[in-house]
Each structure stands twice: as C-alpha cells, then as structure tokens.
Amino acid sequence: GESVGLHLPTLSVQEGDNSIINCAYSNSASDYFIWYKQESGKGPQFIIDIRSNMDKRQGQRVTVLLNKTVKHLSLQIAATQPGDSAVYFCAETQTDSWGKLQFGAGTQVVVTP
Amino acid sequence: DTEVTQTPKHLVMGMTNKKSLKCEQHMGHRAMYWYKQKAKKPPELMFVYSYEKLSINESVPSRFSPECPNSSLLNLHLHALQPEDSALYLCASSQDSQRHYGYTFGSGTRLTVV
Numbered sequence: 001g002e003s004v005g006l007h008l009p010t011l012s013v014q015e016g017d018n019s020i021i022n023c024a025y026s027n028s029a030s031d032y033f034i035w036y037k038q039e040s041g042k043g044p045q046f047i048i049d050i051r052s053n054m055d056k057r058q059g060q061r062v063t064v065l066l067n068k069t070v071k072h073l074s075l076q077i078a079a080t081q082p083g084d085s086a087v088y089f090c091a092e093t094q095t096d097s098w099g100k101l102q103f104g105a106g107t108q109v110v111v112t113p
Numbered sequence: 114d115t116e117v118t119q120t121p122k123h124l125v126m127g128m129t130n131k132k133s134l135k136c137e138q139h140m141g142h143r144a145m146y147w148y149k150q151k152a153k154k155p156p157e158l159m160f161v162y163s164y165e166k167l168s169i170n171e172s173v174p175s176r177f178s179p180e181c182p183n184s185s186l187l188n189l190h191l192h193a194l195q196p197e198d199s200a201l202y203l204c205a206s207s208q209d210s211q212r213h214y215g216y217t218f219g220s221g222t223r224l225t226v227v
Contacts, residue, residue: 008153032213043119043203043218044156089155098168099144099210103155 008087008108015113019077023090023104028071030092034101035064035075039086047075047088077109085111115140117219119204125225128194134222136187136204142217144210145187147179148203150221156203162187163210194226
C-alpha cells in the first residue's frame with residue numbers, strides 16, 4: 001500500500017510466524033532490486049538483492065520474489081524474530097541510471113511476542 | 114572492511130553556520146552517493162559521484178555543496194541552511210554507478226538546523 005502523510009503501512013506479525021512484505025515498483029526498465037531494513041536512528045541495511053533475469057533468490061531466512069509481468073517484488077522472512085522489527089524498503093534501479101535508487105514508501109514491521 | 118562510515122552522527126547548526134558532513138569507505142567502491150531522508154519517508158537521492166566526478170545533481174540547492182577528494186572520501190559542505198533542511202543525511206557507495214553490487218549505506222548524520 002501507499003503511505004499517507006506520516007503513517008507508514010504496518011505489518012504486525014507474531015514471533016515465529018513468516019512475514020511477507022510486498023512492493024510494487026514503477027519502472028519496467030529497472031533491472032536490479034534491493035531490499036533494505038532500517039531500524040530507528042540507523043541507515044538502511046542491505047538485506048538481499050535480485051537482478052531482473054531471476055525470479056527468486058534466497059538468503060538466510062529471507063527470500064525475494066520478483067514478478068516482472070506485474071512489476072511486483074516481495075520479501076519473505078521466515079520465523080520472524082523481535083529483532084526483525086524495523087521499516088523495510090524496496091529499491092529499484094537500472095544499469096544506465098548512474099546508480100540512482102528509487103525507493104518504495106516502506107513498510108513498518110512490528111513483531112509481537 | 115564492509116562499512117560506510119559517516120561523521121558526525123549528530124549535528125546542530127544555525128542558519129548562518131558553515132559545517133561539513135564526512136563519509137568514508139574502504140571497499141574499493143568507485144561510486145558514492147548522498148541521500149536525504151525525512152522522518153517516515155524513504156531516502157531521496159541528492160548527488161552521485163562516479164570515479165570521483167560528479168555525475169548527478171538532483172536539482173539540489175547550492176547551499177549544499179558536495180566534494181569527493183579521493184575514491185574513499187565524500188564530503189557534503191553546508192552553508193546558510195534552512196530549518197526545513199533538517200533531516201537524516203545518508204552516504205552510500207557501490208562497486209560503481211553501472212554495477213550496483215554491494216550498495217551500502219552509512220548510519221547517517223542527523224542534522225538539525227535551528
């Protein structure tokens with residue numbers, strides 16, 4: 001969803017459950033996508049990336065899925081932990097864009113015990 | 114070393130002050146970036162340096178002046194800022210501006226203009 005004013009979309013997840021964070025991207029020419037985690041007062045932390053010639057990539061407890069047909073990106077977090085509470089941003093860029101990242105609005109993930 | 118280091122972490126400055134933000138990386142990255150982030154918003158690109166040359170200026174006001182003294186250092190010089198310039202200023206680096214591998218952000222400088 002889109003943020004309105006100062007309110008980020010929020011995903012509330014119970015500890016131990018799986019989380020799915022969605023992102024719609026805008027530029028069909030984008031060929032590289034990154035998910036970042038940002039905790040309060042810190043800079044964005046790289047989680048996982050994927051190039052447009054792939055549709056799935058797995059990391060430690062995280063999986064990114066890319067659907068170019070509908071310009072949709074998702075981040076799945078397995079066995080969500082309290083330390084996963086943060087704002088998650090997707091970002092897109094393309095090879096000839098001088099490295100400019102276009103960020104999504106962000107999703108606040110709150111992990112409850 | 115896989116970090117981007119930014120100093121200072123916090124800065125309060127008056128509207129007539131001149132200050133500088135510093136950024137350093139030792140990953141051999143040849144592209145470095147300045148982003149600005151307001152509360153509850155995503156980062157927005159300000160400047161891109163590629164091989165120590167300014168490649169992109171996203172129509173940033175001239176009271177912000179970037180400088181790249183060498184491939185490891187990036188500065189942002191600030192002069193005559195306005196209260197609305199208060200934000201988190203993030204530095205980032207990547208392998209180069211075409212190959213974006215390892216696109217890493219620093220922890221930022223929290224700037225308050227009074």
